[in-house]
């Protein structure tokens with residue numbers, strides 16, 4: 001596939017307010033809820049880029065840098081930073097806002113890898129990326145290094161899956 005797309009074409013923004021059903025006993029947003037939001041926006045972003053169905057292949061570490069309190073708004077921004085043949089790296093930034101004071105904090109960031117799949121569920125090619133802004137260029141230039149780390153991590157996971165098997169499972 002020779003087609004290329006700009007990062008802004010895959011840009012996704014999702015904003016919501018943190019309400020009691022999504023908080024823990026300390027009145028802050030559940031980590032698992034935030035991870036689901038992160039996966040959602042990354043998937044939408046990847047589908048905007050590829051215009052194909054996608055699956056999550058991996059999520060890099062998510063560091064929860066700042067608590068997100070009940071009543072805060074939580075805004076997620078995502079775009080595709082880099083692609084391989086069928087895989088896309090998506091950068092997700094999470095910003096919480098105290099709606100009364102206006103104070104904003106970056107609460108989490110993550111890189112996810114989504115893979116475009118065809119009607120048989122097989123990986124299928126995606127357009128490449130044209131970075132334009134300083135942030136996009138910097139993420140694009142550093143993406144190959146992150147992809148290599150993921151490749152090694154995948155090998156390690158596959159090795160462990162084979163080594164430990166399912167014998168100990170109930």
Ligand SMILES: CC(C)(COP(=O)(O)OP(=O)(O)OC[C@H]1O[C@@H](n2cnc3c(N)ncnc32)[C@H](O)[C@@H]1OP(=O)(O)O)[C@@H](O)C(=O)NCCC(=O)NCCS
Pocket residue numbers: 055056057058083084085086087088113115117123150151154
């Ligand atoms: C991801 C998946 C489609 C890869 O399929 P595969 O037949 O193993 O294909 P490949 O090894 O050729 O990998 C395809 C691409 O995915 C990338 N990839 C695969 N596993 C990866 C991982 N863990 N992390 C990052 N990239 C990964 C490969 O590097 C390759 O990229 P490229 O095409 O850009 O070079 C397959 O493993 C799968 O379906 N996994 C389950 C996905 C899922 O169900 N997600 C929801 C979780 S509940």
